[in-house]
Amino acid sequence: MSPFRRLALGAALSAAFVLTAQAERLVGVGVATLDAGPKAARELAIADALEAAALSQGAEITSADYVNGGRVATSSRLAAAPLPPGRVSVLEEGEKDGLYRVKVALDTPPPGPRADGGHCPDGRAVGRPIKRRLLTSYVYLDHPASASDLGNVSTGLPSELARRFARLPRFSARDGGAFGVLPDPRESDPASGLDLVRELGRREDVQFVLAGRLIDSGSTGDRPDFSLFNADKGRPGVFYDGPLAGLFGGGVSLQPSERRFDLELWVYDAFTGALLVRERFADTAHGQVAGRSLPPFASEAFWQNDYGRTVDKLLDKAAERVGTLLACVPFMTRVAKVEAGSRIYLGDGGLSGLRVGDSLIVYKPRPAKELRAAGSERKLGVAELLSGDATVTQVQPKLAVAEVRNARYRVEAGDLVRFVPGR
Numbered sequence: 001m002s003p004f005r006r007l008a009l010g011a012a013l014s015a016a017f018v019l020t021a022q023a024e025r026l027v028g029v030g031v032a033t034l035d036a037g038p039k040a041a042r043e044l045a046i047a048d049a050l051e052a053a054a055l056s057q058g059a060e061i062t063s064a065d066y067v068n069g070g071r072v073a074t075s076s077r078l079a080a081a082p083l084p085p086g087r088v089s090v091l092e093e094g095e096k097d098g099l100y101r102v103k104v105a106l107d108t109p110p111p112g113p114r115a116d117g118g119h120c121p122d123g124r125a126v127g128r129p130i131k132r133r134l135l136t137s138y139v140y141l142d143h144p145a146s147a148s149d150l151g152n153v154s155t156g157l158p159s160e161l162a163r164r165f166a167r168l169p170r171f172s173a174r175d176g177g178a179f180g181v182l183p184d185p186r187e188s189d190p191a192s193g194l195d196l197v198r199e200l201g202r203r204e205d206v207q208f209v210l211a212g213r214l215i216d217s218g219s220t221g222d223r224p225d226f227s228l229f230n231a232d233k234g235r236p237g238v239f240y241d242g243p244l245a246g247l248f249g250g251g252v253s254l255q256p257s258e259r260r261f262d263l264e265l266w267v268y269d270a271f272t273g274a275l276l277v278r279e280r281f282a283d284t285a286h287g288q289v290a291g292r293s294l295p296p297f298a299s300e301a302f303w304q305n306d307y308g309r310t311v312d313k314l315l316d317k318a319a320e321r322v323g324t325l326l327a328c329v330p331f332m333t334r335v336a337k338v339e340a341g342s343r344i345y346l347g348d349g350g351l352s353g354l355r356v357g358d359s360l361i362v363y364k365p366r367p368a369k370e371l372r373a374a375g376s377e378r379k380l381g382v383a384e385l386l387s388g389d390a391t392v393t394q395v396q397p398k399l400a401v402a403e404v405r406n407a408r409y410r411v412e413a414g415d416l417v418r419f420v421p422g423r
Contacts, residue, residue, distance in 0.1 A: 026106040028053030031099045037406025039389035040361050041100035043420055049104040127421040129169040130331040130353035133206040136162040138180040140213040147217045150297045160298055164319035170327055181211045190266040194273035201270020207332055212265040219256030219290045259289035261311050265318055271416055277325050281318045285310035331419040338411050346400040354400045358392040359420040364409050
């Protein structure tokens with residue numbers, strides 16, 4: 001397109017509907033085509049109905065006029081307000097005229113303190129725990145010098161995070177601290193790791209890849225610390241320098257009294273490389289935080305140290321927070337093997353929480369169709385084709401067998417399946 005001068009004349013219109021401060025029911029109707037079978041159509045229709053329910057309680061309309069080459073063009077966008085937490089139920093459903101139609105209701109709770117954490121932002125219930133496989137990878141250091149006394153913290157942190165995620169009911173975590181996700185360690189944008197994340201996810205057969213960077217572990221302040229044999233003579237303080245000082249000399253040195261631990265975590269969808277979570281966790285420890293008083297990172301003595309106790313609590317908080325965010329991402333896995341065209345084998349089974357009768361939706365990844373943000377080179381992920389649905393017919397501890405129906409494309413090893421929660 002030849003260069004042109006564009007004059008933007010913007011006008012924005014926003015409408016907001018205020019909800020009453022009481023429990024209420026939001027109702028929406030949605031439709032979807034039956035091209036990929038009734039199960040897939042049902043899920044798409046429910047999503048459409050929830051969108052309609054969201055529009056009923058609030059929306060934002062944005063419009064703009066553009067002068068382009070002497071012509072006036074209009075662009076408008078309608079965005080639904082976020083759905084409040086609540087219980088989603090299907091009131092009516094059925095097939096008609098080649099479409100699957102669903103009517104849903106979202107019952108919101110009365111106002112007041114809520115701490116159940118049992119619902120996702122779109123109103124869906126979190127559902128039963130199915131273990132998603134997660135790999136914790138290398139943590140980058142923004143300031144290696146300030147972390148020099150923490151030892152191999154770049155690989156120690158992934159190990160500690162994997163241990164914490166493994167305690168949560170929705171994850172099967174594995175330590176992958178030897179693997180990095182950034183093509184250039186000097187690159188600060190986690191989105192640049194898309195390609196390496198997909199390769200790592202395929203090779204390690206996981207749903208999520210976790211990485212991050214330690215932004216700050218610097219120390220400040222001063223506190224007196226007694227030492228023998230001039231052990232801390234390199235630091236400011238008062239020391240005995242008389243005869244036999246090397247054997248009997250003591251002194252008082254100034255050691256740091258405060259230390260930061262500022263960690264940013266990234267969680268990727270290992271199938272598409274998309275960045276799902278980017279959260280920052282920070283705290284300041286007081287007391288014995290550096291010098292001779294600091295044991296090796298992640299040792300038993302480290303967790304009993306003032307700095308170690310602060311780091312321990314922060315890592316627990318980080319795992320809980322990220323685990324809560326990922327609980328709303330549906331369980332997905334890869335097809336390991338296909339037999340007779342419609343029988344598929346999955347690398348997850350009873351130990352992951354799958355059961356006979358579970359419903360699945362089958363997707364075919366399209367790596368050649370890499371998506372980028374409009375007007376930029378920023379990679380968003382990989383396109384997927386909705387293929388059909390499947391039902392689990394057999395479950396073993398580490399294996400499940402499912403039968404595929406209504407497949408629009410030939411099912412192959414490497415295709416993706418997503419768990420469909422009951423509604």
